[in-house]
Amino acid sequence: MSLHEDAVLVLKSYEYGGDTAQEELRRAYLDHLALHPDGMWKACGAGHLTASALVVDPERGRVLLTLHRKLRMWLQMGGHCEPGDATLAEAALREATEESGIAGLTLLAGGPVTLDRHPIPAPCNWHLDVQYAALAPSGSTERISDESLDLRWFAYDEVAGVADSSVARLVARTRAALDGGR
Numbered sequence: 211m212s213l214h215e216d217a218v219l220v221l222k223s224y225e226y227g228g229d230t231a232q233e234e235l236r237r238a239y240l241d242h243l244a245l246h247p248d249g250m251w252k253a254c255g256a257g258h259l260t261a262s263a264l265v266v267d268p269e270r271g272r273v274l275l276t277l278h279r280k281l282r283m284w285l286q287m288g289g290h291c292e293p294g295d296a297t298l299a300e301a302a303l304r305e306a307t308e309e310s311g312i313a314g315l316t317l318l319a320g321g322p323v324t325l326d327r328h329p330i331p332a333p334c335n336w337h338l339d340v341q342y343a344a345l346a347p348s349g350s351t352e353r354i355s356d357e358s359l360d361l362r363w364f365a366y367d368e369v370a371g372v373a374d375s376s377v378a379r380l381v382a383r384t385r386a387a388l389d390g391g392r
């Protein structure tokens with residue numbers, strides 16, 4: 211199965227919890243993939259899917275964010291899919307591991323936590339981000355990557371004060387998923 215085919219299956223089964231905005235994004239992502247066979251790749255000028263993961267330490271009620279080197283914003287770990295990625299989940303886990311330096315991350319069961327579409331500079335126009343949550347093993351230690359200016363743990367309630375609304379939504383949906391709801 212190709213990464214494109216996996217993405218279609220993931221999006222078809224995505225549980226959006228009755229959220230109409232998430233359902234609209236899900237349909238837009240599926241339409242995008244139907245129109246663009248290259249819609250998984252950075253080279254797709256109309257935009258492309260990306261995979262990210264919010265690294266969570268539920269025992270301590272905190273998340274690890276990266277101060278993105280280019281954007282200079284606190285964000286979850288994530289980025290572009292690569293040819294070696296077999297699935298969106300694998301791409302999200304790879305990105306989270308590379309950018310956090312934490313070995314042994316595991317994705318929260320149940321698939322993506324949320325979807326987020328955001329504009330990017332030309333030549334591409336959009337990132338269609340499929341967002342997961344990755345659980346940090348107890349006692350793990352982060353290590354900064356070349357893509358980050360900084361890595362820092364934030365309590366759940368601190369995120370809205372340092373990150374944009376998309377990250378705050380991701381934290382809220384992750385917390386709901388951790389509590390058993392989507």
